[in-house]
Amino acid sequence: MTHLIQLHEFDGGIHPPENKRQSNSRPIRKASLPSELVLPLHQHIGAPANPVVAVGDTVLKGQVIAEPEGFVSAPLHAPTSGKISAIEARQVPHASGLSETCIVIEPDGEDTWVEHQGLCDTLGLDHCDDIPVDKLLERIRDCGIAGMGGAGFPTAVKLNTGKHKIDTLILNGAECEPYITADDMLMREHASEVIRGAQILLQILGAERCLIGVEDNKPEAIAALDDALVQHNEEHHIDVVTIPTKYPSGGEKQLIQILTGKEVPSGGIPASLGIVCQNVGTAAAIADAVDFGRPLISRITTVTGDAVRDKGNWEVLLGTPVSHLLSLSGYRPAKRERVVMGGPMMGFALPTTELPVVKTTNCLLAPTEKELPTNNPAMACIRCGLCADACPADLLPQQLYWFSKAQEFDKAEQHNLFDCIECGACSYVCPSEIPLVQYYRFSKGAIREERAAAEKAEQARIRYEARIERQEREKAEKEAKRKARAEAAAKAQSVKKEAPAAKASPVAEPAANADLEKLQKQLAAAQAAVAKTKEKLEAAREDPEKADKIPAFESALAKTQDKIKTLAKDIAAAKKAAKSAPAAAGPDKGDPNSPERLQKKWETAAARLETARKRLADAEANGADTVDALRAGVEKQEARVAEAKAAYEASLNSDASASTGASLETAVSNNAGTDNTSAETVAAKPNSEQLQKKLLAQKDRVEKAKERLEMARAEGLDSVEALEKALNKQLDKLAAFEAQASTTGEV
Amino acid sequence: MSTIIIAIVVLASLAALFGALLGFASVRFRVEGNPVVDQVNDLLPQTQCGQCGFPGCKPYAEAIADGEKINKCPPGGESTIQALADLLGVEPEPLDAEHGAEKDVPMVAYIREDECIGCTKCIQACPVDAILGAAKQMHTVIVDECTGCDLCVEPCPVDCIDMVPQSTDTSSWYWQAPTTGVELIATDRRSLKTEAHA
Numbered sequence: 001m002t003h004l005i006q007l008h009e010f011d012g013g014i015h016p017p018e019n020k021r022q023s024n025s026r027p028i029r030k031a032s033l034p035s036e037l038v039l040p041l042h043q044h045i046g047a048p049a050n051p052v053v054a055v056g057d058t059v060l061k062g063q064v065i066a067e068p069e070g071f072v073s074a075p076l077h078a079p080t081s082g083k084i085s086a087i088e089a090r091q092v093p094h095a096s097g098l099s100e101t102c103i104v105i106e107p108d109g110e111d112t113w114v115e116h117q118g119l120c121d122t123l124g125l126d127h128c129d130d131i132p133v134d135k136l137l138e139r140i141r142d143c144g145i146a147g148m149g150g151a152g153f154p155t156a157v158k159l160n161t162g163k164h165k166i167d168t169l170i171l172n173g174a175e176c177e178p179y180i181t182a183d184d185m186l187m188r189e190h191a192s193e194v195i196r197g198a199q200i201l202l203q204i205l206g207a208e209r210c211l212i213g214v215e216d217n218k219p220e221a222i223a224a225l226d227d228a229l230v231q232h233n234e235e236h237h238i239d240v241v242t243i244p245t246k247y248p249s250g251g252e253k254q255l256i257q258i259l260t261g262k263e264v265p266s267g268g269i270p271a272s273l274g275i276v277c278q279n280v281g282t283a284a285a286i287a288d289a290v291d292f293g294r295p296l297i298s299r300i301t302t303v304t305g306d307a308v309r310d311k312g313n314w315e316v317l318l319g320t321p322v323s324h325l326l327s328l329s330g331y332r333p334a335k336r337e338r339v340v341m342g343g344p345m346m347g348f349a350l351p352t353t354e355l356p357v358v359k360t361t362n363c364l365l366a367p368t369e370k371e372l373p374t375n376n377p378a379m380a381c382i383r384c385g386l387c388a389d390a391c392p393a394d395l396l397p398q399q400l401y402w403f404s405k406a407q408e409f410d411k412a413e414q415h416n417l418f419d420c421i422e423c424g425a426c427s428y429v430c431p432s433e434i435p436l437v438q439y440y441r442f443s444k445g446a447i448r449e450e451r452a453a454a455e456k457a458e459q460a461r462i463r464y465e466a467r468i469e470r471q472e473r474e475k476a477e478k479e480a481k482r483k484a485r486a487e488a489a490a491k492a493q494s495v496k497k498e499a500p501a502a503k504a505s506p507v508a509e510p511a512a513n514a515d516l517e518k519l520q521k522q523l524a525a526a527q528a529a530v531a532k533t534k535e536k537l538e539a540a541r542e543d544p545e546k547a548d549k550i551p552a553f554e555s556a557l558a559k560t561q562d563k564i565k566t567l568a569k570d571i572a573a574a575k576k577a578a579k580s581a582p583a584a585a586g587p588d589k590g591d592p593n594s595p596e597r598l599q600k601k602w603e604t605a606a607a608r609l610e611t612a613r614k615r616l617a618d619a620e621a622n623g624a625d626t627v628d629a630l631r632a633g634v635e636k637q638e639a640r641v642a643e644a645k646a647a648y649e650a651s652l653n654s655d656a657s658a659s660t661g662a663s664l665e666t667a668v669s670n671n672a673g674t675d676n677t678s679a680e681t682v683a684a685k686p687n688s689e690q691l692q693k694k695l696l697a698q699k700d701r702v703e704k705a706k707e708r709l710e711m712a713r714a715e716g717l718d719s720v721e722a723l724e725k726a727l728n729k730q731l732d733k734l735a736a737f738e739a740q741a742s743t744t745g746e747v
Numbered sequence: 748m749s750t751i752i753i754a755i756v757v758l759a760s761l762a763a764l765f766g767a768l769l770g771f772a773s774v775r776f777r778v779e780g781n782p783v784v785d786q787v788n789d790l791l792p793q794t795q796c797g798q799c800g801f802p803g804c805k806p807y808a809e810a811i812a813d814g815e816k817i818n819k820c821p822p823g824g825e826s827t828i829q830a831l832a833d834l835l836g837v838e839p840e841p842l843d844a845e846h847g848a849e850k851d852v853p854m855v856a857y858i859r860e861d862e863c864i865g866c867t868k869c870i871q872a873c874p875v876d877a878i879l880g881a882a883k884q885m886h887t888v889i890v891d892e893c894t895g896c897d898l899c900v901e902p903c904p905v906d907c908i909d910m911v912p913q914s915t916d917t918s919s920w921y922w923q924a925p926t927t928g929v930e931l932i933a934t935d936r937r938s939l940k941t942e943a944h945a
Contacts, residue, residue, distance in 0.1 A: 378925065439924060439925065441921065441922035444921070445921020448921065452919075461804070464875050
């Protein structure tokens with residue numbers, strides 16, 4: 001230590017039993033390779049990473065397997081060489097116990113590194129002290145480094161302080177939570193890397209000094225850091241500061257207060273005070289990344305608690321299952337097995353031990369029931385005020401408790417709920433054993449959810465208003481178009497009126513023609529239905545499973561054929577009417593419904609369709625914005641072609657249709673005669689009651705569909721066609737049911 | 748006598764002055780629209796579901812400003828009623844069951860895509876344009892934009908739209924409040940423990 005640092009104190013805090021001796025008496029061991037590594041894509045705060053490997057790929061140690069998505073995110077690297085065996089949802093170490101996408105690697109045991117080198121060599125610099133800051137930041141981001149103290153905030157983002165001028169870097173080596181010794185052991189064994197990391201961080205931030213805060217219960221770590229300072233000749237910039245042991249002095253805001261006396265404002269960040277705080281583990285990882293090009297693929301994790309025999313610290317690859325680490329440590333599961341990830345104050349119990357170690361896993365605590373008893377049921381708050389004394393953030397835990405319990409979230413927010421660091425000091429001192437922190441977490445979650453809902457509501461409102469506006473605009477446009485058309489029509493009318501030519505019965509012709517067209521359309525539809533039903537019938541005859549449907553098809557067929565007959569008759573009548581009309585109107589026009597003419601019509605329509613399609617293809621290829629309009633045009637054209645074709649065919653068939661219809665009918669009825677018997681024998685006797693129900697339901701549906709169709713027709717919507725299709729389907733089904741019901745009735 | 752006249756003149760001129768001032772202010776600082784409507788609209792959940800009997804949240808907000816009951820919004824539920832009651836200074840009433848019940852979990856629409864016939868009926872029904880598709884093309888729901896209003900379910904001619912509960916992931920999950928049992932005092936607990944042992 002070269003400078004005398006005036007220490008300050010934060011209010012509150014507690015002194016729980018430290019329980020650190022169990023795990024810091026032996027050096028860090030390297031954990032063996034497990035049979036598989038499970039790497040969640042979301043090990044940091046921010047957006048989950050995006051996998052860039054596929055199942056079956058072979059990866060090398062240190063290879064990027066997932067890229068960051070967006071600014072606040074971090075990439076993921078393969079912790080060892082091997083094969084990607086799965087990319088799937090697996091349970092992740094999170095208090096919720098939910099599953100998230102993970103990349104699973106099956107190690108090959110070779111542990112072959114991908115090519116990697118220090119940043120200095122990569123850039124080919126002579127002096128490694130003047131690497132540009134943006135290159136350093138890029139390297140830190142590329143190496144997937146996220147805060148290793150517990151929150152896992154992407155380090156490169158945190159170092160990007162923007163407009164804030166930073167004068168002090170604080171390295172957090174306080175490690176105030178009981179049981180955990182990972183940072184302690186790291187500082188003892190990797191002090192040099194920590195100091196090197198501090199140097200790099202100072203360069204990035206342009207800060208003048210660095211304070212490394214270490215609690216006074218880690219004398220070995222302090223000595224090691226002091227030695228490393230001398231080695232690096234950094235005594236003038238970096239100070240190792242011994243601070244008194246008190247929980248939670250390792251909280252970022254608390255450590256800043258202890259070392260500088262400044263309080264981070266509510267809702268603010270330390271950078272606004274000119275301070276950046278990083279964990280010592282993060283500093284060591286940065287040194288590794290910059291000097292050797294090693295990404296964050298392993299970390300030091302404490303395994304402790306009375307349920308494990310071999311307490312100590314492990315250097316463990318990310319993704320190693322907790323169960324593997326526990327078995328290495330001689331874990332004897334107690335009756336009520338409970339493994340806590342993190343410390344006893346802020347950690348959470350794992351739902352199972354088949355979960356991976358992630359970037360923020362600093363400790364696995366497997367306590368016995370005696371060592372860390374499960375909570376007793378909470379008793380009533382006696383308003384003793386101990387929690388307020390213990391709170392390091394100077395909040396009123398009791399008030400927050402009442403508000404959270406009553407779900408008066410706005411009041412809880414007014415009492416600065418979001419300044420709570422969830423350290424658990426209040427719950428620790430509570431004589432009534434009220435799980436206070438859980439109440440605060442609940443309120444925070446509920447408030448965040450409310451905010452998200454409000455945001456979504458705002459978005460919905462904007463979209464709704466935009467939609468209404470659009471609809472009104474479209475309506476206005478339509479109205480304008482209609483007016484324009486009406487005007488044009490009126491003009492044309494007036495022009496016609498001026499021409500003195502008298503027309504004979506101009507009304508009868510279009511009316512008759514329209515009738516005829518309609519009938520012909522219906523005929524075409526009926527014929528199509530016949531063809532379809534026949535096809536189905538054939539299929540049903542070949543497939544014994546569908547045999548029970550045969551009678552239904554037959555009855556449907558018979559019905560449609562009847563329809564065709566009547567239609568044909570109607571058409572013949574209508575034609576006569578139409579013929580007489582145009583003959584009277586304009587003898588030179590000829591019969592507009594003669595097969596030749598219709599054929600021509602059909603052919604021209606088909607040609608037009610062809611050109612329209614070509615244009616659409618061109619537009620699509622060029623990505624022109626007229627695609628939609630063209631597509632609509634093509635659809636219309638298609639409809640026209642179909643119409644023309646139907647009309648043409650109808651005209652050809654009109655004379656013969658009656659007789660063909662009849663012959664078809666006889667043929668089908670012959671078939672029906674043979675099939676009915678087989679169907680009856682083949683079909684299993686269905687439950688008639690069920691059938692009745694189905695029938696009724698189907699009838700309902702048909703009714704509904706019909707209603708909709710009527711409505712659509714009345715309103716002239718363009719979905720009429722789709723609805724007709726749906727109605728036809730429903731009718732088919734109904735017929736099937738009816739036939740089925742009748743056969744069962746007979747049987 | 749002159750004092751009375753002076754008093755009357757002074758008072759009259761004061762009255763005229765203030766009247767002019769107020770008249771000017773009412774023209775100069777005129778508020779366009781009804782601010783209460785916007786405040787009410789901000790509290791409504793903006794699902795645009797029409798369960799209240801009005802064609803959207805804004806019309807219901809307008810109706811509330813004109814004295815309509817505040818308990819007709821099932822998606823908002825009790826919390827919205829409470830907020831509206833606080834805003835308008837009226838008594839909160841229980842949710843009117845006639846307009847539907849409050850749902851426990853937020854829902855989103857899901858289209859069974861292989862059954863969709865591409866009729867665009869649901870697209871026309873969606874108040875927030877959260878359904879994507881074209882005529883005779885398969886439609887799908889943009890989950891992030893769906894408000895769970897149910898309005899697309901009814902028009903579907905082939906009934907291929909389901910309302911499914913919104914899924915939670917680790918970022919939307921949060922701790923639930925501790926289950927509060929009977930709260931005991933220390934002496935009660937001892938007796939309970941002995942009971943359990945017995």
